[in-house]
Every structure is written in C-alpha cells, then in structure tokens.
Amino acid sequence: MNETSCENCTLCRKEGFRPLRADELKFVAGNRHGQGELAAGRYLIRAGEPPKALYTLYEGWAAACPDVPGGETQITEILLPGDLVGTQGCITGRYSHSVVALTRIRYCILDRLLPEKLVQRGGPLCFALLRNFAEERSRRERMLTLLGNGSPLQRLAYFFLETFMRLRAIGLAAETMCPFPLRRSQLAQIVGLSEVHVSRTLAAMRKDGLIDIANNILFIDGEGKLADIARLRPMVYSQGKLIL
C-alpha cells in the first residue's frame, strides 16, 4: 500500500470535485498526516471520544451511527468517497457518532484543528466546509421526513435514489447502476425497518421492475418511477466537494 500525496490524488480529479487552487492544495497538504486503511466492520471513530483527527474517506463505504445504549443501532448516514468524517468532533470537542467501515476503506488523516484553521483562513475552502455541513444537515432532514411518515416502499425508494445520485455525482455510478455493498440488515438500520420487512419490500420492488440488487450492484430500472414513489427528490449539491 503506497502512499498517495495530495498532489496526485485521483479522487479529487474526478468530476464533481472542484479542483483546488495552488495555495489551497498547499494548505491541505500541510495539514495532512498521511493516510490509513481499515477492514470492513472496524471503527474509524467512536462516539463520545475527543477528536483525534479529521478524516476524508478516500475509498469504500462507511456508516455513521450514534451509540444507543442497549438498543438496536441506527445508521444515520452513509459515508461515500470524498466525504469528511469527524467534523462534528473537531467542532464541538466530542465525536457525536461512531463511524464504522462497511467495506474495506482507505482514508486520509487531517489535522484535528483544520476546521479552526480554515475559519481563521477564510475563503472558498472555509465556505465549502460550511456547505458540507449544510448538505449533511439537509440529508438528515430528508431521511427524518421519510422515517416520520413514509411507507417502507417510499423509504427504500428514496434511499436508493439518493445513494445512486450521490455516487453518480462523484463519477462512481454508471447510467443505470452503481456499486451497492450494503446487507439487508444494514439497509434495515438505515430505513428503520426490520431486516425481514426490508427483504419483503425489496422483493416487491424487484417484481415491479423498480430496482434489483445482485452481486453487490444496484440496478435502477426506473429512476423517474422511483422518484415519484419517494415523493421527496434527493438534492445532491456537491458542485465542489473539497478537502483531501
């Protein structure tokens, strides 16, 4: 596993990422403490701990889940390549949720104080951090709406659509399909249903020609139909994801 430097990072070259200016690149590189790798199932950060670092997910999928004492875990967000991990901790002094790798992941390690430095520094990079927060807040808001009064079908339809569009925005999806490594039980923890009921609902969706999941690939047969069912339309801003 050889180290990749910021200068020849392949991720932020992809469409969907705004290229960094020279001085920005230097700033980020100067706050970078190397990179790491983690197997599926291992934890990158733990809820409640003081922040050790800020991370950028570079490859693979991860999940954010608050610790719920003695209850089923709930996944509150799926983290995809390019997403920041641990911002909450670096801002408020405690990680608010754990982050667990869902596949093997690779990530960059950034200075814990990067947000503060960014605020001092100001400029577009700082604004991008703000927009990152806005985007995540907004995404949780939509899921909240779905969990509050959406049917199982609506919840799943929305989640598939959103995930697909997020992947497409960073160049990781094909025309009508995308990688999809999630297990039924993980889907259940995301949409707030039992694993069994997820399975049933998926069977129905498959029969109706909406979607199919096979070999860790999600096939979207009718993006429009899915959107109609979900009622809510996912918003994928990320015209300028930042920071590696």
Next chain:
Amino acid sequence: MNETSCENCTLCRKEGFRPLRADELKFVAGNRHGQGELAAGRYLIRAGEPPKALYTLYEGWAAACPDVPGGETQITEILLPGDLVGTQGCITGRYSHSVVALTRIRYCILDRLLPEKLVQRGGPLCFALLRNFAEERSRRERMLTLLGNGSPLQRLAYFFLETFMRLRAIGLAAETMCPFPLRRSQLAQIVGLSEVHVSRTLAAMRKDGLIDIANNILFIDGEGKLADIARLRPMVYSQGKLIL
C-alpha cells in the same frame, strides 16, 4: 411595536449567549435590516424559494418542515428564541424547508449574504456559525435515531427532555417546567406518530408521573426517569449562541 436595536437586545444578554465583542456587534448591526413579526400559522420562509434573508428568531416558537407533495407534513426541527432561520438557503441558494410560526413570533432580519461575509471575515463569529450547523445536524441525527427505532414513549420522552433543556440553556425554563405551546397534532408531526397515539402515550406518561402538559406548560416530574427512558441524552451545546 417599537424596534429594538442590537445594542440593547435583551435576548443575547441572557445566560447561554456569549456576549458579542464591540467589533462583532458592529458587524452584526451593520448587516441587520430591522425586525418583523408574524402570527401563529404564517410562514416565515418557503421551501424551494431563493433566499431573501437570514433571520434570527427573537421570540416565540417556529417549526421547520420540508414540503412533502401530497403527504402529511413532517416537522424536522423546532426553532426556539436565538435560533437562526434560513441558513441553509443562504448557503446553498435555496431554502430546503419551510418555516412556519407556531406561536406569534418576532424575528430579526439579517443580510442574506451574512454567512459569506462571515466566512470572509473569519474569527469566532464564523466559527460560531459552523457550530450552529454542527448542533442542528447533531439534533436531527438524534431524532433520526429515535424515529428509526424508538418506541412512542422513547420518542416523546426524548423530545420533551431536549426541548426543556434547550429552553433552560437560554434561560426560558424554570426548575421543572417550561412553556410548551405545541398541539397534539404538531407533536405527532414531530415524533412521527398519529395524533391519537400521541394522546394515548401522553396519558400513560401522565399516569406514570413522568410529565404533564396543561395550559401550554410542560411539567417535568422526573428528569432522570425521562432520560433513562429516552436512552439518548440530549446535548445542548450553545455555550455561546450568537448573532442577532
């Protein structure tokens, strides 16, 4: 209704708000375009519209609710005095949810470009804006967890506890009670249950000596018991709410 200037604002004097430095006060005052008032049930902002302004809720309660075409509305956040309204729109160019007054409200009108200016300016005020986002994201994350796998009892217990603690943090709650103007139907839209079931659950909670609601006042009889039931503990940061 006489105008109050930033200089003799009574809200930000309260405990829980970090007092502004002289230059910060000047900056905020310079980006303030007066204040407004709205009756219960009227909309302050509408989902999907381009941002007209940023607001600070000065008095009263409001609710954030994304537009759901042809479905029950879901309330994704309760806005209390001192909270910012419309940040999402000012950052991303579109308000992501509507905000409706739940009681008569008074609010301050701030420049739509304030977040951008704040980013240029940097400093503690900018960091406070970031922390505001972090706090709201975190709050939605907790509700998401509750709606995903919490019982009706847990959902309500958590919501009462969180609201009580938020009000206390800004000096608007007494030892064991606080104002509580929400109707059953609004509670239902927050916790994702039917109005009838909220009513039933509240009756049970009252019988168990947990809480009581009467005359728009919430009585918390056992804060510890409530916290045990809710499993999640609300986090109220706001050591330094900002910006009027």
Next chain:
DNA sequence: CGTAATCTTGACCAACGTCAATGTTCGTGG
C-alpha cells in the same frame, strides 16, 4: 466440498393507525 453468513418465505401476533363518538377548552359576541 463443507461451513457460516446471508437471504427468503410463511405463520402468527402486537403495535399503531383509522374512524367515530364524546368531552373539554378557548375565544367571541351578545
């Protein structure tokens, strides 16, 4: 090829939603 993990399907049941009737509170105008 064998074992473990994951997925599917069926049967059953409890929790919650819906409908509807009754009771209560609040504001308004006489």
Next chain:
DNA sequence: CCACGAACATTGACGTTGGTCAAGATTACG
C-alpha cells in the same frame, strides 16, 4: 358574565401494517 361555536383532546372499537420467530434456500469463502 354567560352562551355559543369551533378547535382541540380523549377514549373506545376495530383493522392493517410491520415485527418476531422459525424453517428452508442461497450465497460466499476457505
């Protein structure tokens, strides 16, 4: 101050949805 109506809250009866349990089927992996 009282009377009235409208909005809101409570309670009961009943049906549906989705959870739980358990038994097979399929897949993944050594």
